[in-house]
Amino acid sequence: MSRIRIIKTNRRNIQRESITKSQMSAEGIKALEQLDECINTDSPALIKFLVGRFRAMQDIISYEDLRDAFLSGNLDESKIDEWRQAYSQLITDIILPAWRESMDQASINQEDLKDFKWDNFSDNVKRFTQTRTADLITKVTDQQKDAIASLTERVTTGEFTADELAKAIRPTIGLNAPQQKANANYYAHVKAQLTKDNPKITEAEAESKAREAALKYAEKQQRYRAQMIAENEIALAYKTGVQEAMHQAVDQGVMKLNVKTWVTAGTELVCEECGALNGITIKLDDHFRIGGFITHHDGYYTIEGGRETEVDGHAHVKCKCACTYHY
Numbered sequence: 001m002s003r004i005r006i007i008k009t010n011r012r013n014i015q016r017e018s019i020t021k022s023q024m025s026a027e028g029i030k031a032l033e034q035l036d037e038c039i040n041t042d043s044p045a046l047i048k049f050l051v052g053r054f055r056a057m058q059d060i061i062s063y064e065d066l067r068d069a070f071l072s073g074n075l076d077e078s079k080i081d082e083w084r085q086a087y088s089q090l091i092t093d094i095i096l097p098a099w100r101e102s103m104d105q106a107s108i109n110q111e112d113l114k115d116f117k118w119d120n121f122s123d124n125v126k127r128f129t130q131t132r133t134a135d136l137i138t139k140v141t142d143q144q145k146d147a148i149a150s151l152t153e154r155v156t157t158g159e160f161t162a163d164e165l166a167k168a169i170r171p172t173i174g175l176n177a178p179q180q181k182a183n184a185n186y187y188a189h190v191k192a193q194l195t196k197d198n199p200k201i202t203e204a205e206a207e208s209k210a211r212e213a214a215l216k217y218a219e220k221q222q223r224y225r226a227q228m229i230a231e232n233e234i235a236l237a238y239k240t241g242v243q244e245a246m247h248q249a250v251d252q253g254v255m256k257l258n259v260k261t262w263v264t265a266g267t268e269l270v271c272e273e274c275g276a277l278n279g280i281t282i283k284l285d286d287h288f289r290i291g292g293f294i295t296h297h298d299g300y301y302t303i304e305g306g307r308e309t310e311v312d313g314h315a316h317v318k319c320k321c322a323c324t325y326h327y
């Protein structure tokens, strides 16, 4: 019995390695291509809907709300509630249909499953949509609170007045804390540069021009964020769909399966977390674990420790891995 240590990696400090296509099974390549195709087909529409809705949601938090938040250090609780409700509605209207479409596509792609009846309202599918909805809402409200807290510090230290900062960063409402910080930095940079290059410019003029520049940047940031969310949610739902189709096929007795294999994308640079799992075959009912210890038994592996993955073949945001299922 051999014992292989998987290096625990810090996501910020990932060593990258490239895995060549020749090491991959035809089945693995197909699984990855089908995942990519689903992301490429479904994400443009989802991105467009998300950007539109983000824009509409910005009206919930006014300039005055934001200024008061910078003065008190907290966003009004009623505003957070309103934000939470609007985000919940966004999920119901936009993300949920996209999840369902990706899961359905995943089941359709399993051409080997003859006489298989896909149930897209199974307990596992319901659990996925409910848990994921709750996770997304918690995350987005936490992000907004974090962003307010970190920006408030810059008012406290006297870098900006609450009024100036509220005007400048309002278009970034809904972005995460690092994005809002980047936007505030950009605004400050443009304003300083304008003042330096044009000694006669008034402060109000410099602020107004810097705000215009920061607004354009915020639009790009909102689009980028929508793309991240769209691609991740489609990938996550697609992989959940494959996993669930396989489990349903076993339950229906149309397919015998007992193991599954992690496959990383061969065409891109794969992170060390995913690279370590490439080609690892575990029992069907076991969970893949990130950064754990892998032990080899006769023909399959077990993984102890590390962080458990809920969805086969999905280690982190933007993970383009997949999973294949065998007997």
Ligand SMILES: [Zn+2]
Pocket (backbone or CB within 6 Å): 270, 271, 272, 273, 274, 275, 315, 316, 319
């Ligand atoms: Zn990875």
Ligand SMILES: [Zn+2]
Pocket (backbone or CB within 6 Å): 264, 274, 313, 314, 315, 316, 319, 320, 321
């Ligand atoms: Zn991956």
